[in-house]
Amino acid sequence: MKRFIGFIKKEFYHIFRDRRSLFILFGMPIAQIMLFGFAITNEINNVDIAVLDHSKDATTKEIINKISASKYFSINQFIDKESDIETIFKKGKVKAVLNFEKDFSKNLIKDHNAKIQIVTDATDPNTANTISNYVNAILIQYQKELNKNITISYQIVPRTRMVYNPELKSVYMFVPGVMTIILMLVSAMMTSISITREKELGTMEILLVSPIKPIQVIVGKVFPYIFLSIINAIVIVLLSIFIFKMPVQGSLFLLGMESVLFIITALALGILISTISATQQTAMMISLIGLMLPVILLSGFIFPISSMPLPLQMISNIIPAKWFIIIIKGIMLKGVGMQFIWKETLILLGMTIFFIGLSVKKYKIRLE
Amino acid sequence: MGISVSHISKSYKAVKALKDISFEVKAGELFGLIGPDGAGKTTLFRILTTLLIANEGTATVANFDVISDYKNIRKSVGYMPGKFSLYQDLTVEENLDFFATIFGTTIEENYDLIKDIYVQIAPFKDRRAGKLSGGMKQKLALCCALIHKPKVLFLDEPTTGVDPVSRKEFWDMLKRLQQKGITILVSTPYMDEAALCDRIALIQDGKILEIDTPQAIVKHYPKQIYNVRANNTYQLIKALNTYKHNHSTYPFGEFVHYTDSRLNFNPDDLVRYLESKKLSNIEIEKTNPTIEDTFMELAK
Amino acid sequence: MKNNKVIQVEGLTKIFGDFAAVNAITFEVNKGEIFGFLGANGAGKTTAMKMLIGISTPTSGKANVAGFDVHKHAEDIKKNIGYMSQKFALYDDLTVKENITFFGGIYGLSRKRIKEKSAVLIEELGLEKVANKLVGALPLGWKQKLSFSVALLHEPKIVFLDEPTGGVDPITRRQFWEMIYKAASEGTTVFVTTHYMDEAEYCDRVSIMVNGKIEALDTPKRLKEKFKVDHMNDVFLKLARG
Numbered sequence: 001m002k003r004f005i006g007f008i009k010k011e012f013y014h015i016f017r018d019r020r021s022l023f024i025l026f027g028m029p030i031a032q033i034m035l036f037g038f039a040i041t042n043e044i045n046n047v048d049i050a051v052l053d054h055s056k057d058a059t060t061k062e063i064i065n066k067i068s069a070s071k072y073f074s075i076n077q078f079i080d081k082e083s084d085i086e087t088i089f090k091k092g093k094v095k096a097v098l099n100f101e102k103d104f105s106k107n108l109i110k111d112h113n114a115k116i117q118i119v120t121d122a123t124d125p126n127t128a129n130t131i132s133n134y135v136n137a138i139l140i141q142y143q144k145e146l147n148k149n150i151t152i153s154y155q156i157v158p159r160t161r162m163v164y165n166p167e168l169k170s171v172y173m174f175v176p177g178v179m180t181i182i183l184m185l186v187s188a189m190m191t192s193i194s195i196t197r198e199k200e201l202g203t204m205e206i207l208l209v210s211p212i213k214p215i216q217v218i219v220g221k222v223f224p225y226i227f228l229s230i231i232n233a234i235v236i237v238l239l240s241i242f243i244f245k246m247p248v249q250g251s252l253f254l255l256g257m258e259s260v261l262f263i264i265t266a267l268a269l270g271i272l273i274s275t276i277s278a279t280q281q282t283a284m285m286i287s288l289i290g291l292m293l294p295v296i297l298l299s300g301f302i303f304p305i306s307s308m309p310l311p312l313q314m315i316s317n318i319i320p321a322k323w324f325i326i327i328i329k330g331i332m333l334k335g336v337g338m339q340f341i342w343k344e345t346l347i348l349l350g351m352t353i354f355f356i357g358l359s360v361k362k363y364k365i366r367l368e
Numbered sequence: 369m370g371i372s373v374s375h376i377s378k379s380y381k382a383v384k385a386l387k388d389i390s391f392e393v394k395a396g397e398l399f400g401l402i403g404p405d406g407a408g409k410t411t412l413f414r415i416l417t418t419l420l421i422a423n424e425g426t427a428t429v430a431n432f433d434v435i436s437d438y439k440n441i442r443k444s445v446g447y448m449p450g451k452f453s454l455y456q457d458l459t460v461e462e463n464l465d466f467f468a469t470i471f472g473t474t475i476e477e478n479y480d481l482i483k484d485i486y487v488q489i490a491p492f493k494d495r496r497a498g499k500l501s502g503g504m505k506q507k508l509a510l511c512c513a514l515i516h517k518p519k520v521l522f523l524d525e526p527t528t529g530v531d532p533v534s535r536k537e538f539w540d541m542l543k544r545l546q547q548k549g550i551t552i553l554v555s556t557p558y559m560d561e562a563a564l565c566d567r568i569a570l571i572q573d574g575k576i577l578e579i580d581t582p583q584a585i586v587k588h589y590p591k592q593i594y595n596v597r598a599n600n601t602y603q604l605i606k607a608l609n610t611y612k613h614n615h616s617t618y619p620f621g622e623f624v625h626y627t628d629s630r631l632n633f634n635p636d637d638l639v640r641y642l643e644s645k646k647l648s649n650i651e652i653e654k655t656n657p658t659i660e661d662t663f664m665e666l667a668k
Numbered sequence: 669m670k671n672n673k674v675i676q677v678e679g680l681t682k683i684f685g686d687f688a689a690v691n692a693i694t695f696e697v698n699k700g701e702i703f704g705f706l707g708a709n710g711a712g713k714t715t716a717m718k719m720l721i722g723i724s725t726p727t728s729g730k731a732n733v734a735g736f737d738v739h740k741h742a743e744d745i746k747k748n749i750g751y752m753s754q755k756f757a758l759y760d761d762l763t764v765k766e767n768i769t770f771f772g773g774i775y776g777l778s779r780k781r782i783k784e785k786s787a788v789l790i791e792e793l794g795l796e797k798v799a800n801k802l803v804g805a806l807p808l809g810w811k812q813k814l815s816f817s818v819a820l821l822h823e824p825k826i827v828f829l830d831e832p833t834g835g836v837d838p839i840t841r842r843q844f845w846e847m848i849y850k851a852a853s854e855g856t857t858v859f860v861t862t863h864y865m866d867e868a869e870y871c872d873r874v875s876i877m878v879n880g881k882i883e884a885l886d887t888p889k890r891l892k893e894k895f896k897v898d899h900m901n902d903v904f905l906k907l908a909r910g
Contacts, residue, residue, distance in 0.1 A: 007469075204512075205449050206447060206467075209418065404837030405835035406808055501709050532901055532908070601849050619870060624888075667839060
């Protein structure tokens, strides 16, 4: 036990004396969260739009007021005829035009059906899509208010996309993904680098020719990173709660336990990488290409899995990050408990045991 | 018995690194493995320290078999690899403390053994190992290898890249350690260090050329060596190499070491020959062979 | 005869912060001489040599190498010297021929000249069979002989060797020194830094640096006589230990 503590002490010396790895450890999570939260965002704010109102009645006025009152849009100008739409887009002054049909109010009351056209500038498809979603959301909200006063209501508008993130805040979608990336990066890459560094320095030779057991070396290497990864997970959750006002719906304890499980998965992968690479550089390349890219591309973090081609969907199943993202999205955004995520947890646990088994089997007690 | 090696062979893919090596090191002996880079010294060290498995042959260290009893060997040997293998970002004291801990001991417990060496680096104990000079690093590495009081000490090229002053101090330290009953196997590419060992094995291309005491090895040299000197060393070497009775000609510091193929060699003949080759200031005198002469004769 | 001095150094000094790594050294090296430049780790050898080969500017003092001033014409110095170090010699992943062509090209040799030179060089070293093999696959001794020849490719006035023969087997080492003698007899000055004293014994003259200063400079024979010892190693020990 004393041996083991001595080993861990040494690991902490390494970590705290290496500015570069300290930066990766603590700078990265904060930088990434801020980057995804503020800079890379799907949100829109004060987008200039134009209005072409053919009816100019009470209802359209009310809707226009609602829209201009929201912080997402500001009404840049009113236009009079259809042909102006193209002109105004060409000038690039507005991103969208709301086109109310003639007799909007009348149609709504009489037929329960009034039409509004949302014309968006789709040169930037993401923004166009978001704008139309936002306008829709405002319209639905307005409809609901209308229906409240009128007792009968048939208006059922299924818009599942917005249920757990009614304001469509992209940071809510990014937090689980960023947390996954960070835990993967810190745990897998840093462990594999720190083990291969000993190989490169030649200290692994001395450690092998000593009574310290391989398992002690591995656990000693991994332990500090479990600790640091947990701190990172906490920092990320705190940042998202306090800076981005993101509510965590589910149990924090469950979130913590699931994170620890995922950290261990990532560490096991890190050990596995270190057994197959001889230099720090190789370890880093394998971690970045073999782990980071799949996490970003195939885990459903940025691109929805359901819209991937079938082969990629199948591949995504073997990526631990996919399951972890499902789990933490469930806990953070939906507030679900174990009964809804036990399957994913079990898959992750199975993977972890497999990776640990494999890396123990691959770990060499000699040099070749 | 300190170390016993019997018919060890080892290959890496197509390269035969060690070819049927056998030798024994008695307990308490200071044994030198002398040979150039690529002779197989490091491979042999790794087999004996249980880091590699030989393709053929058996070996024991401190009476433990290197394969079946590797755990016991790892407890009872100290190993200093060829490359400086300590943690550069840890201080002198932290390194020593770390190695003491993983061997389940403390600096205080075995301080006697390392005291002589440690006092020399103690003034720098808070300095990071990476910032030490070559000689200091080597002393620290030796302390770390000794901290658990090993029965057998393996030192792979400990003096490579170290200046003469530090080298001398290092060999003095090894002598003192030997007196404390530690068996030492040391390798070096520098022939002049061979004389400091009790016995040596000359090794080249994975084969042992000879094993004996340095004195005996030198005594076995079959010829009389002459120191030859002239006004132009390069012309002298060329002339000697083309002399019909030349057995061997090697530049050797400020002289050329020459041996003649005849038994009744008369240096005056050679002087005349060299003069005919327009060399002047010719000096020829008998000299004693060195380990290096023997090595070259055997490797020829 | 002033032209005979290919290296002239006077009061050469390099100061890092408040530490004088090289402290006012003065010496001369003759054309065709094999000059040993010795010193313990940290005595200032490397710093001094870097100034002589024009990659480090002296704090003060004068130095003239191959006829050029180190302050003003460092680039000309580089064209007129060869350099070989144990740490970096040749590219392991290029073949023997490719290495020769590459280094010949660096020193501005014409393609025709490179072709002639490399044919001669390969024949002299007996490398015909491995001319198209990767340098990484050659034994250490061959590599070092090859890299010495490559350093001489552009016929420099002076060749600087930084610990050239560490770890090489004794016979190859002799062959290496024969090559050095040959180069010197053809008029190339050879400047060798080392801390292996047996290597020092091969030199015409040696200087020994201790703590940034040259404490001794003479032929190995006279140094040994002066200190009444049999080996250069003991000369060094006496000097370095004060």
